[in-house]
Amino acid sequence: MIPKEMTAIRDKRMMAALNMKSFLKSKSEEGSLSYE
Secondary structure (H helix, E strand, O other), rough: OHHHHHHHHHHHHHHHHHHHHHHHHHHHHHHHHHHO
């Protein structure tokens, strides 16, 4: 059985990774738009 603290930390890391990916994706899209 996994402690709740461990799953919470893992979930936070997963959310942070997803947020970072979407953030970088939006930044790169903005950059490509501004260069055109």
